[in-house]
Amino acid sequence: MSHLPRRDFLRVGAFGLAGGVLSLRAGAEPTPESGGLGDYGDYLKEPAAGGAPPGGDWSPTERNILGPFHREGAPFRGKVSPPLARGTVMLISGRVWGHDTRKPLARAVLDVWQASHAGRYDNDDPKAPPAKDVFLYRSRLVADDSGYYEYETIHPGRYEIGKGVWRPSHIHYLVRAPGYRTLVTQLYFKGDPENARDAFIRPSLIIDLQAVKADGGEYEKGAFDIVLSPE
Numbered sequence: 001m002s003h004l005p006r007r008d009f010l011r012v013g014a015f016g017l018a019g020g021v022l023s024l025r026a027g028a029e030p031t032p033e034s035g036g037l038g039d040y041g042d043y044l045k046e047p048a049a050g051g052a053p054p055g056g057d058w059s060p061t062e063r064n065i066l067g068p069f070h071r072e073g074a075p076f077r078g079k080v081s082p083p084l085a086r087g088t089v090m091l092i093s094g095r096v097w098g099h100d101t102r103k104p105l106a107r108a109v110l111d112v113w114q115a116s117h118a119g120r121y122d123n124d125d126p127k128a129p130p131a132k133d134v135f136l137y138r139s140r141l142v143a144d145d146s147g148y149y150e151y152e153t154i155h156p157g158r159y160e161i162g163k164g165v166w167r168p169s170h171i172h173y174l175v176r177a178p179g180y181r182t183l184v185t186q187l188y189f190k191g192d193p194e195n196a197r198d199a200f201i202r203p204s205l206i207i208d209l210q211a212v213k214a215d216g217g218e219y220e221k222g223a224f225d226i227v228l229s230p231e
C-alpha cells in the first residue's frame with residue numbers, strides 16, 4: 001500500500017474515517033466463506049483408479065465408420081462445444097485400457113468430433129469451409145496417468161444423410177496410443193429414436209445417460225471406457 005498516496009489508501013479500503021472514528025464502510029458485506037460453490041453433487045468424484053471397464057468387459061471396443069467430417073489438428077481442450085452453444089449440456093468421461101495388459105493407457109490421445117445441436121458439422125458445407133485454424137465441436141484430449149479422460153459438450157443433433165434417413169445422435173472418436181491399433185469408433189446414446197433404424201450403429205457402443213441436477217440446472221452424464229487392441 002505504500003505506493004498509494006495516503007488519501008487514496010483511505011478511499012479504497014473497506015474502512016472509512018467518520019468523524020475521526022474508524023468504522024466499517026456503509027453497505028460493506030461480510031467476507032464470504034470459502035466453499036459454497038454450488039451444488040455439483042458428485043461431480044468431482046472420479047472413478048477409482050485401476051479397476052476395470054464398466055461391467056468388467058475387456059473386449060476391444062468395437063470399431064465404427066470414420067465418416068466424412070473428421071479434421072486433423074483439433075485443439076487440446078476439455079470443452080468440445082463452443083461457449084454458450086445451444087443444446088443439453090453433456091459430461092462424458094471414461095478410461096482408456098489396454099486389452100492385453102488390462103491396465104489403463106496413460107497419455108492415450110482421444111480425438112472427438114460431433115455435430116451441433118442443429119445437426120451440423122463445421123465442415124459439412126463445401127461452399128463455406130471453416131478457416132484452417134477454426135475448430136468447432138472438435139477436441140483432442142490426453143488421458144491422465146490412470147487413463148482417465150473427461151470432456152463437456154452438448155448433446156449432438158441428429159442429421160439427415162438421405163431422404164428421410166437420419167443418423168442418431170453420436171460422437172466420433174479416434175483414439176491413439178503407442179503400441180496399440182488406432183481405434184476409429186462412435187459413441188451413441190440409449191433412447192434415441194433413430195438407434196433402431198441406423199445402418200451403422202453397434203449395440204456395444206450405446207451408453208446410458210444419467211440426468212444430473214446441478215446448481216439450478218440439469219445436465220447429462222455418461223461413461224464410455226475404451227479398450228484398445230495391441231498392434
Ligand SMILES: [Fe+2]
Nearest residue numbers: 067115170172
Ligand atoms: Fe457423424
